[in-house]
Amino acid sequence: MLLAFSAHLYLWRITVKLKFLLSAILGISLLGTALADDLDEIKKRGTLVVGVTSDPPFAQLDTKKQTYTGYDVDFAVAIAKQMGVKVLIKDISTADRIPKLQAKDVDVVIATLTKNAEREKLIDFSYGYFVTGQKFIVHKGKIKAIEDLTNATIGTISGSTSEKQLRREMPHAKVVLFPGPDQGFVALGKGEIDAFSTDEPILAGLYNKMPNKNDFEIPNASVSLEVYGIGMRKGEKRLVDEVNKxxxxxxxxxxxxxxxxxxxxxxxxxxxxxxFKINAK
Structure with a gap:
């Protein structure tokens, strides 16, 4: 009887120890999973997935080679190379930049994404890698200063920082929204709007493609200063630090x-x- 009890006690102790050991192992395994982050995933996968928008010269598709080129694309390629991984470029719309990032469709967004307090609540940003101003394209000779646009009908891209800046800085102007700059330029050419506004390099790129560009101009009138940052998911500090470095x-x-x-x-x-220069300031 005593022998049977001792054997039962021994088995019970072994069972408790095994359960404790199993719990410890599972705990370590779960902890390891919790600590894995986007940088680990990128390096494990061997590919950096980058979201860009088709805004020449920042990103554009070479239809012959079926590859993307542009300022943003060059940064994507350089960052992936330094990480020791390949790069995969995905074309996303202006409105989808943050949603696609949050949904993990892309690892980072390098897509003329302006840094501001509202967006910094949703995602993390790198240091600024491009600085520009929001300007206007208008019929030549009609606008000399930004005050001439106070009550104008101005087109811009829906959901962009340009829209928010116009509504804040020019409250008396009528803002007309378009899904992209191409549609806005068509409306400008037809006289449906007085001006189209977005960041200067995007305006200049589209202006140079206009068949009647001599009828238009980009006056030296700026509504804001825009700093572009590389967007990453909230809380991915190691990835942000790596990109900044x-x-x-x-x-x-x-x-x-x-x-x-x-x-x-x-x-x-x-x-x-x-x-500008890229730095931590």
């Missing part, structure tokens, strides 16, 4: 300025002056 390094080696010169230098179709 890479783009600051690109600034230090001169790679960032070379990309700018390629798309906005004096020999480009959209010559702009680079008035």
């Amino acid at each position: 890479i783009i600051v390094g690109m600034e230090q080696t001169g790679e960032a300025s070379k990309i700018f010169e390629r798309w906005f230098g004096p020999n480009s179709t959209i010559p702009l002056t680079r008035l």
